[in-house]
Amino acid sequence: MNKKDKKAGNDAETGSGLPETDANLLDKKFSRRDMLRLTGASGLGLLLGGSGVGGILAARQASGPAVPAIAPVQAAAADTIPFYGIHQAGIITPAQNFLCFASFDLTTTKISDVRKLLEAWTTAAAALTAGTLIGSMNDNPNLPPTDTGEADGLTPSKCTLTFGAGPALFDGRFGLAGKRPVSFTDLPAFTGDSLEPQWCGGDLCVQACADDLQVAFHAIRNLARIARGTAVLRWTQEGFQRSGSADPSGGTPRNLLGFKDGTGNPDVTSDAEMRKIVWSGSTDGPAWMNGGTYLALRRVRFRIEVWDRSSLSDQEATFGRHRQSGAPIGARDEFAKLNLEAADASGRPVIPPDSHSALAHGDGSVQMLRRSYSYSSGMDLKTGQLDAGLVFISFQKDLMKQFVSIQQRLSRNDRLNEYMVHTGSAVFACFPGVREGGYIGEMLLG
Ligand code: HEM
Known part of the structure; x- marks a missing residue:
């Protein structure tokens, strides 16, 4: 339907x-x-x-x-x-x-x-x-x-x-077109996307x-x-x-590929970091979003059977981290800084530049708050394979500068692409909090 x-x-x-x-x-x-x-x-x-x-x-x-x-x-x-x-x-x-x-x-x-x-x-x-x-x-x-x-x-x-x-709420049906935050639109197409409308x-x-x-x-x-x-x-x-x-x-919880997922997240207990990365402030856009944030969701299906046949060293090179400890390759501490300059005896980077962590990290200047969950939705009856993966969810104050810029890099070069396919996509402007006696979205609709 x-x-x-x-x-x-x-x-x-x-x-x-x-x-x-x-x-x-x-x-x-x-x-x-x-x-x-x-x-x-x-x-x-x-x-x-x-x-x-x-x-x-x-x-x-x-x-x-x-x-x-x-x-x-x-x-x-x-x-x-x-x-x-x-x-x-x-x-x-x-x-x-x-x-x-x-x-x-x-x-x-x-x-x-x-x-x-x-x-x-x-x-x-x-x-x-x-x-x-x-x-x-x-x-x-x-x-x-x-x-x-x-x-x-x-x-x-x-x-x-x-x-x-x-973004569809601002398409003119409700007279809200003028209130749409400037860069709040559906995500652009990314290389390798295989989106199904039922998840978008x-x-x-x-x-x-x-x-x-x-x-x-x-x-x-x-x-x-x-x-x-x-x-x-x-x-x-x-x-x-x-x-x-x-x-x-x-x-740190592990995703279904067996790796710790969330290590490189910003510190949610730091107001300053959350204001810089997550919360839309009074000068960041429309007043109705002051205290809100933007959510990006990607339904990412893993090619689990292919992953399960790859060697541990391939898996670690894919993420740029050790599976057991979660530490960057070459380090022992899960929370050690990613040292993308480090090279081995032959001059090759210790952390592959096309690994997921290296590409997502970039120069470290753009961050987001990831809050993803694993999913398992039975099996694909056509292929007999599991339909399982990650409900990737991130929060950021600017979708284009944060989510889109990182995902563009990842979609082109990430080693992880061999093992996954993005099947769903959506973005939402999450309203600021609700005061007692008020209602959700009051600043937009009131
Ligand atoms: C199937 C999809 C994905 C999987 C399994 C995955 C998994 C991981 C893992 C294991 C790490 C390393 C540990 C950590 O810092 O949490 C990581 C880091 C990261 N991922 Fe992903 N990720 C996926 C998709 C994405 C997407 C779509 C984005 C954003 C566009 C993204 C952004 C990041 C960022 C920003 C980091 C932290 C890099 C840093 O250390 O600064 N990931 N991811």
Whole structure:
């Protein structure tokens, strides 16, 4: 089904231009008896006006013994990453165990609907990241519950939800063309790309990360459900890395090629570095992106069977690093500086200049924050090979100067190209953080 068909199908399904939010459900399906029952217990003002976690918790507490009360949430406080803040969570947050990434197409042409969707997503996201049921109608036998329930009783599991807008949002449908950041466009074609439309683009994205896959999946499923009538899923991709319990030392995770991946990342605890590399500042572009950042996603499939037949020294020359320690070739310490000048007795560079690390590093002046996950999506039935690889995700304040300039170098000369193929691609402008009482993307749509 192409994009147009999907939109038509979705509109026909709901017949409404509005998201199927709690408020809509209340309007449509709440009987007077239901209303009296709940207002008797908790007060209608609370039910309708109780946006955010406080309201949801209060509604849950008041709605009777069938719904677990506030205690599990308090017990899970240590497992919670705050949703509100200057920046969105899920960017400099240490990567959780699992990723569930979703790209959405808007099916509405009304900016007011987009605003309503982002408001509804904000309310839901605050609940989802706090580990509470979303909505306030989860114990009424006569209605579909507002929360799908599979995360009921689970801890927040460090769930973060990160929202972004694709370049397509600024294509004129919503009167936002004038607000597009100057260099924010789809990525150019790179040498060797083999992109499949089913893994590319989108109007909006949600990156859900959590230490539990069911929690991350639950978040995406419920956000997609809330979006019905306004936006439809375009593609999703799950990802994983070694879990925290499998590596209590918290060392750099290894990708599916067996190498430590993330060693050369900038220091996320340094505000100065993050301002220089990741966060869009007040003089970097439109005011609505101040405190936001740009996300580049590439779905990279590994030619695992070819890699597995190559020798250890070939593999190490491909990355320019030792497999076991993660150190640059010739060094012992994983975090030793890449010395691209070092030569062996015959005058050959110790670290091959066309190795992935050497090319990605360049002269060291351009950096980005990588926050990738491995993926495994079964096997390719045509070839019998595994469809597995990397959901490469990076955050940077300028896509062209950072991601594009590095990827141009890599796509032409990287030794790693022999072992991988880029099958998906998308970029999103991740909004600044949400203040309590505000909503995602408020500075753009408000
Ligand atoms: C299949 C895809 C990829 C794999 C398996 C991969 C893996 C790695 C590994 C193992 C390292 C060395 C350890 C480290 O510093 O993390 C590395 C470094 C790096 N990679 Fe990749 N990478 C991939 C794609 C990309 C892409 C698409 C980009 C950006 C366009 C990129 C940018 C970088 C950067 C900036 C570094 C750090 C270089 C430095 O030390 O300064 N990588 N990558």
